[in-house]
Amino acid sequence: MSAFIYLASQSPRRSQLLSQIGVRHALLLPQTAGADDTVGQVADDLVEDAEALEAVRPGEAPARYVQRVTALKLDAAVARHARRGLPAAPILCADTTVALGRSIFGKPADAAEAARMLAALSGRVHRVLTAVALQAGPRRLAALSVSRVRFAAMTPAQITAYVASGEPLGKAGAYGIQGSIAQYVENLNGSYSGIMGLPLYETARLLRAVGVLRDH
Template identity: 70%
Template sequence: MSDFIYLASQSPRRRQVLEQMGVRFELLLPDADEDAEAIEAVLPGEAPATYVKRVTGLKLDAAVARLKRRGLPPAPILCCDTTVALGRTIYGKPVDERDARRMLRELSGTTHRVLTAIAAQHGRKRLAALSDSRVTFAALTPVQIRAYVASGEPLGKAGAYAVQGRAALFISRLRGSYSGIMGLPMFETAQLLRALGLPCNKTF
């Protein structure tokens, strides 16, 4: 049994969570010719939970093929995807600052969902889980939104904010998994890796 996993994600926050868990990992990132963005396209009428689980499964399919193509040693592969949802509206990563401001205006003063799906595979065994949390934003002023977007933090983040960053100033209530909102739910990840037989931190 391997004593490490492959993480198929470029997110530094997910690396941070794995390090906090005491899990050894190596990155298994897409090749230059892989269209990683196309995987995240939303299908017409797709519900947020269905979307995030489907995208995570596609990411895992691509990572498994990548591992075989590169001839790398076998080890569990972990993939994740996070999305923010207000009702059935899905908020992915903003395309630019204007888009980030729009998202924050729409999330201002609301309680929205943050869904993080995870999937792991080792050999033929594949497991998946979903973390579903609620985040309540205070009402944001236009000045607050402009200043936050100008900080650069919202870019590259689902819903245009990072719970572990300055956006914490806007959050009046949080229910669910803090690490899940960051992008990798510790509890569910530990359950999956333990089920795959990974000898991790003894606290597992």
């Protein structure tokens, strides 16, 4: 059994993973211009520019980057929660990035960039880093999951076909491990749920620390 939390993420996969371990949650997302809200509230939420939050600083290491972005997203979610006067409950954020060496592969801007990312990852080992942060009252807890994935060598035709499926867009590193890319995953060392976007072991540990998850 679990208490209720807010999930500040637009990823349906993170919501599904929380449900998998029995955590009741509601989404805490920025309003869009079409939402039934006041102009002021919408304007405040639109200030939360996800692209600006996710900008990589020169020379920034992947682990530092993903932890910093997650903290910024949690800051924005905490402020959003306060603006809306919502009932108190812990707020959970996460962010995932793919790293090849020190190079950070975020979400591809278009199909061409997705193809370039996949060509770079083909036949090589890369890391998938997912940071998790939880705000529970004045307490903030954080964790980092690092997994290693080896892709088999992919032909240009295979990359083109995968990009054409639409799966790579909106996903760090231009792929979703739960999709058809799985046929090219030669080896995986780490957290499957972390590669999906929410490492359940680390997340459950944080939720237990604040009393949201209980074993009995």
